[in-house]
Amino acid sequence: MPKYVMQGRYCENVLEKRAPFRQAHLDGLAAQKAAGTLVTIGPTKDLAQCFGIYEAEDEQTVRQLVEADPYWQNGIWTEYNVYEWIQAV
Template identity: 75%
Template structure:
């Protein structure tokens, strides 16, 4: 399968605004990890950006995962981009 990286941005006041959606968000990520599609994901230390690595059939499959996440649906993630990634090491 192909690897993809996802970079995204968080909304202002993310720590407070994410609370109602955080459990559903984390549960969904845990399922993606168990299914083998999510390699890793997390925020930058300053909680302004999110970075993830996916292993999926297509970029469209990754976009579907991102756009069905409660953080995207509720404006916690405000933008994102996905790039196919070639892992050198």
């Protein structure tokens, strides 16, 4: 199955702004992980960006997952890009 990298950017003051949406965000990620779609995801240490790796049928599937996430819907993620990725090793 194809792999995709999602690169996103967080809003300013992310720690305080994400609080009301964090549990729903984590629950959704856990469901994606259990379904085998999400390989891994996490923020950069400075909380400016996040990176995720997905295994999905196509890019549109990844975009639908990102756009359904409470962080996207509530402006915690302010922008994102999806790239098909070829895992070499």
